[in-house]
Amino acid sequence: MTELRTVEFADVDLDTLAGAAGRLVLFVPGAGTIGTAARRVNRLTKGAVARAVESEAFGKLSEGEALVLGWPAGLAAEAVEIVKLERRADTVSLRKAGAGIAKRAAGATLTVLAEGQKAPEEIALGLVLRSWAFTKRKETPSDTPGKAVFMVKEVAAAQAAWVDAGALAAGVCFTRDLVSEPANVLTTTEFAAQLEALRDLGVEVEVLDEPEMEKLGMRALLGVGQGSESPSKVVTMRWKGGEGAPLALIGKGVVFDTGGISLKPGAGMEDMTMDMGGAGVVAGVMKALALRKAKANVTGMVGLVENMPDGRAQRPGDIVASMKGDTIEVINTDAEGRLVLADVLWHAQQAEQPAAMVDLATLTGACIIALGHENAAVFANDDGFAKDFLKAAETEGEGAWRMPLGKAYDDLIKSMKADIKNTGGRPAGSITAAAFLQKFVAEDMPWIHLDIAGVAQTPGETALAPKGATGWGVLALDRLVRMKFEG
Structure with a gap:
């Protein structure tokens, strides 16, 4: 079977964000209110997140789409993704948002700031499904996608929910x-x-x-x-x-x-x-x-x-x-x-x-x-x-x-x-x-x-x-x- 992207759930640790490798992903609702972790990223980037959220470009995004800040100052990450997503989005929207992250990220390691999301396992399911690729019959198969760490408020609950969602990912x-x-x-x-x-x-x-x-x-x-x-x-x-x-x-x-x-x-x-x-x-x-x-x-x-x-x-x-x-x-x-x-x-x-x-x-x-x-x-x-x-x-x-x-x-x-x-x-x-x-x-x-x-x-x-x-x-x-x- 194709090796799938690894998903982990962890406590929100704001002090690790500056040194996180790969891509940082945060979610902002259409109203533009940013959460605790996003505010930390905003400070580290000297207000770049807030400016992006207040921009006309962010306002025109459809749900699940993102603005991407490449090589942001103040962070080790290669990019920050600001995904437009309501906190109470339905299951299909959550999965599509996760799939969008996967498509933009290719195989990069991800730190996903999901402390405000009601069902982070659904975002993770969409992420894993869109990360799949059939390459094992190629002479040089593609590298396995990097790990995705979801920072959430309730780790145990997210891990338990991922048992079912991860089973679906494996079945699909x-x-x-x-x-x-x-x-x-x-x-x-x-x-x-x-x-x-x-x-x-x-x-x-x-x-x-x-x-x-x-x-x-x-x-x-x-x-x-x-x-x-x-x-x-x-x-x-x-x-x-x-x-x-x-x-x-x-x-x-x-x-x-x-x-x-x-x-x-x-x-x-x-x-x-x-x-x-x-x-x-x-x-x-x-x-x-x-x-x-x-x-x-x-x-x-x-x-x-x-x-x-x-x-x-x-x-x-x-x-x-x-x-x-x-x-x-x-x-x-x-x-x-x-x-x-x-x-x-x-x-x-x-x-x-x-x-x-x-x-x-x-x-x-x-x-x-x-x-x-x-x-x-x-x-x-x-x-x-x-x-x-x-x-x-x-x-x-x-x-x-x-x-x-x-x-x-x-x-x-x-x-x-x-x-x-x-x-x-x-x-x-x-x-x-x-x-x-x-x-x-x-x-x-x-x-x-x-x-x-x-x-x-x-x-x-x-x-x-x-x-x-x-x-x-x-x-x-x-x-x-x-x-x-x-x-």
Whole structure:
């Protein structure tokens, strides 16, 4: 895993500010009232902080933006950042402020004067998430970012709060690392091994290999991977921290997707290393839950396959039997993720008897056409469950938008030769994919499908991440667990 920026919390020590190395960071609300530590920095810099705060430039800043005083006289620090931030800013604003600090600071050591902030751990979370970078495959990896010391009024309380926030940071960054790895490194076997390592955190892990899946009747999943040298696997992760039936999180883990016989165009195919993003999110959530010792029962289950063209590969026109028993006409071998999820969804219901299910997949390009890179598509068979997730996503600042389901869309995936076909064509592509998945969900099972094709990996930076893998979904699903499944 990428080494993350170290966060520490310490008592406010004004006498150390003059000699602090790296960058000093202080927060000033829009009204311009500076706190005790900021007043000390102001005196050391002979009034430079006050002049900056009183300036027209500071007044024009948006919340979370900063004025930077470079190489200030009277300090050893290379810069002082004056961040505009209200003392009672919401969680999303605090994290964005922390991310802004990270972006401006690069790898510098930081002393953050946070004595007036109600939730310094949230600023630290944003700081750590924006400091992440995937560089371990470079000949000369980037240096680990310097330590960030937060000076706070109540050290013990901040340290306790950081246990949960730090767990989230580790989970998000685990997801980002998995999504960023190339497929020649993150094979199905290596992916399973990394998930098995979660046993060290107290997660129960079980791995099904191809002969075991064959016995269970998972021909829809196995058909996708039959053209690859990498063996298909299903990995089940169980975190048992509560009582009652678990929440089941299901992830599509296609480590590389050429489209199979329905070969994708060459341009951009290298990005298909991220087609396991759903499984990556499930892995990140399970890690976060284990690290923070969540008082909930949650099962994560992922189908790990590779979709390649080969003499043994599945063909358009093939008909396969799912674990449920329904037969599927394969119209397009590039619509493979739903075949994987069909069997994993059914297996999760049979083996785990969950209270509810959420599946995640980088499933359709149509989702990106509809929602761009701002929102994941949310499909659900239960209005209350959908509302709960959307509230969780909004609380965590992760974009999500509910999309429709209905009989008219179901009709588009009827097959003349089998019970169902795996694509309904271009119209409503993301919706018919969700309609396909719904066929493998029991009618009385609360279920959400999240199409994360547009948000798992973005072409530009986001508020909390550089360009590339985002880890979208870890924060929202952890919040859903806290809200609805944690005692």
